[in-house]
Amino acid sequence: MYNPNMASQAGPQGPPPLNPQQGPFGNAFYGAGSEFIKTGLGAYGEKFLGSSSEFMQSNISRYFSNPQYYFQVNDQYVRNKLRVVLFPFIHRGHWTRITEPVGGRLSYKPPIYDINAPDLYIPVMAFATYVILAGFSLGFIGKFSPEALNYQLTRGLLGWFVQVALLKSLLYSMGGGEAALLDIVAYGGYLFTGLSLGIVVSMFWSLSYYVLVPWLSICMGVFLVKTMQRVLLTEMRSHERHSSRQHYMLLFMGIAQIPLFLWLGSV
Amino acid sequence: MEARDERRSHGDLARLQPHFAPKQKPITNFFCYNLCWAETHNFSQVPSARNCNINETSILETILTIFSLFPHSRSQNSQVTIPRRPDQPSPDRQMSRDFNAPPVVFPSGGGATAANQRRPPSSAMAPQFQPPRPANSVSGASNPALPFMSFDMSAAAASTSTAPPPSLFSSSTIPTSSFEDEPPLLEELGINTRQIWRKTVSILNPIRVNSNLHEDGDLSGPFIFLMAFGLFQLLAGKFHFGIILGWVTVAAMFLYFVFNMLLGRNGNLDLYRCFSLVGYCMLPMVMFSAISLFVPRGGFVMFGLGLFFVLWSTRVCTRLLAEIASCGDEHRGLVAYACWLVFCLFSLLVIF
Numbered sequence: 216m217y218n219p220n221m222a223s224q225a226g227p228q229g230p231p232p233l234n235p236q237q238g239p240f241g242n243a244f245y246g247a248g249s250e251f252i253k254t255g256l257g258a259y260g261e262k263f264l265g266s267s268s269e270f271m272q273s274n275i276s277r278y279f280s281n282p283q284y285y286f287q288v289n290d291q292y293v294r295n296k297l298r299v300v301l302f303p304f305i306h307r308g309h310w311t312r313i314t315e316p317v318g319g320r321l322s323y324k325p326p327i328y329d330i331n332a333p334d335l336y337i338p339v340m341a342f343a344t345y346v347i348l349a350g351f352s353l354g355f356i357g358k359f360s361p362e363a364l365n366y367q368l369t370r371g372l373l374g375w376f377v378q379v380a381l382l383k384s385l386l387y388s389m390g391g392g393e394a395a396l397l398d399i400v401a402y403g404g405y406l407f408t409g410l411s412l413g414i415v416v417s418m419f420w421s422l423s424y425y426v427l428v429p430w431l432s433i434c435m436g437v438f439l440v441k442t443m444q445r446v447l448l449t450e451m452r453s454h455e456r457h458s459s460r461q462h463y464m465l466l467f468m469g470i471a472q473i474p475l476f477l478w479l480g481s482v
Numbered sequence: 483m484e485a486r487d488e489r490r491s492h493g494d495l496a497r498l499q500p501h502f503a504p505k506q507k508p509i510t511n512f513f514c515y516n517l518c519w520a521e522t523h524n525f526s527q528v529p530s531a532r533n534c535n536i537n538e539t540s541i542l543e544t545i546l547t548i549f550s551l552f553p554h555s556r557s558q559n560s561q562v563t564i565p566r567r568p569d570q571p572s573p574d575r576q577m578s579r580d581f582n583a584p585p586v587v588f589p590s591g592g593g594a595t596a597a598n599q600r601r602p603p604s605s606a607m608a609p610q611f612q613p614p615r616p617a618n619s620v621s622g623a624s625n626p627a628l629p630f631m632s633f634d635m636s637a638a639a640a641s642t643s644t645a646p647p648p649s650l651f652s653s654s655t656i657p658t659s660s661f662e663d664e665p666p667l668l669e670e671l672g673i674n675t676r677q678i679w680r681k682t683v684s685i686l687n688p689i690r691v692n693s694n695l696h697e698d699g700d701l702s703g704p705f706i707f708l709m710a711f712g713l714f715q716l717l718a719g720k721f722h723f724g725i726i727l728g729w730v731t732v733a734a735m736f737l738y739f740v741f742n743m744l745l746g747r748n749g750n751l752d753l754y755r756c757f758s759l760v761g762y763c764m765l766p767m768v769m770f771s772a773i774s775l776f777v778p779r780g781g782f783v784m785f786g787l788g789l790f791f792v793l794w795s796t797r798v799c800t801r802l803l804a805e806i807a808s809c810g811d812e813h814r815g816l817v818a819y820a821c822w823l824v825f826c827l828f829s830l831l832v833i834f
Binding site: 287293350364 | 722725729736740743744746812813815816819820823826827830831833834
């Protein structure tokens with residue numbers, strides 16, 4: 216939803232890309248260009264995609280990896296991933312993403328094959344669930360109106376953005392800034408799963424929210440810490456591993472989840 | 483005493499007219515009469531010039547002179563009954579003397595038409611709706627002075643009709659040959675009402691879903707459903723037309739985005755069909771909003787009904803998506819959850 220134009224253009228890309236950073240993204244563009252035209256928005260599609268496609272291809276692929284990669288999910292993956300996100304202590308096994316050498320470069324396996332790979336389906340669905348649940352809880356209080364719902368949507372988007380900014384800044388400060396942006400967006404969006412759960416429970420018993428918030432934020436913190444550790448490990452140089460500064464940053468990231476949860480959860 | 487009062491009242495009424503003599507019009511008298519009648523507020527008393535508030539009559543006169551600037555034709559059905567003095571001429575002749583409406587002149591008229599125009603204009607209004615003679619392109623040529631008319635202007639017609647049909651009915655822009663060849667309006671607009679009805683009925687069955695009907699998208703059915711939804715919401719006191727339109731658009735785009743991302747090249751859902759599907763699956767929500775008018779707000783019944791209708795909509799939408807856009811089994815739960823979210827959003831509008 217944050218990137219609908221992009222995503223709809225990358226629609227018909229089927230099998231996992233050779234390289235998530237470049238190359239097939241251009242194919243997705245051209246392939247999607249014809250599909251875009253078919254849907255009747257052809258005139259605009261031609262204008263925006265056809266003439267400036269090289270420019271967009273070179274610049275966008277620098278910032279966005281192929282979004283199709285993040286939607287290769289199935290039911291089983293979603294269930295397991297939800298369990299990992301909500302109860303990260305239970306996860307037995309390593310947290311590293313499986314890599315496979317494809318076309319001379321190491322790339323990660325898509326989410327179907329790898330439980331540790333980030334996906335965008337869960338964050339987007341969790342965000343939509345959060346908005347609708349916020350609407351319901353507003354209705355129970357009696358303050359529901361469509362404008363209030365739009366306001367909640369904006370708040371949620373802002374919270375997502377804050378989370379992503381926090382993660383990205385932490386990574387930059389520790390030298391791991393080359394991680395893909397959509398990866399960070401995915402990691403940032405997982406917080407909405409815990410948030411939705413908290414809102415559902417708080418609809419039945421309003422005080423339970425304050426009991427759940429520490430639990431949920433700690434869970435999210437642990438999840439993020441473990442994930443970021445892996446990201447940093449892959450990105451950073453060897454002599455900077457296991458520094459205490461790194462540990463303090465990760466701890467800060469985990470603690471910062473609490474105010475974020477409190478702010479977003481108070482509808 | 484009473485006789486004298488009566489005479490005086492009569493005389494007073496009659497004196498109304500000479501008071502407004504300079505611009506003596508029946509319509510002026512009509513207004514003044516009513517104004518004085520209203521002024522007194524006392525129907526037992528016959529209004530007289532003395533009882534009226536004379537200060538306002540000058541303002542009234544100004545207003546009425548402005549009205550008199552518009553040419554008004556005295557229609558034969560005017561029910562203005564103003565008592566008038568016996569020696570005054572009848573309003574008819576007075577009218578015809580004051581308001582000689584200029585005759586309607588057609589730019590190109592033969593001798594017959596010119597003769598018709600000399601008649602008094604009052605009779606010009608009567609035979610307006612002449613049934614058009616069978617359109618004959620030759621007949622247009624028979625009256626070379628009026629080639630644009632599609633009606634038969636034979637001499638017999640001219641003698642019976644007192645005036646040529648007004649130019650409103652001269653179809654100067656429609657060529658005579660293709661008027662019957664034009665397709666009917668609904669067909670031209672692409673609204674196939676039979677198909678819409680069949681699609682609607684197919685949605686009503688939550689168990690069995692007939693997906694052949696929904697292969698081609700169609701936006702008129704959804705339009706009707708959304709208007710009905712908005713109307714039922716309006717009956718409940720909520721003015722949500724714009725919100726419904728915006729939310730349907732956003733929801734359909736969301737579904738399109740998620741569906742295409744999930745399926746990639748395997749699915750063939752385009753935005754038009756997605757709109758059409760979401761619109762048709764709104765039918766249970768329309769029924770829910772209709773039923774919710776009779777259910778107490780915020781009660782358990784409302785939530786139970788809401789859940790039932792949302793599940794109905796979700797089931798139909800998922801089945802249709804699965805069959806039309808060739809969705810695989812492994813993605814059905816994921817697509818179903820997206821549909822469920824969309825219809826929950828609309829149930830929010832109805833419940834709260």
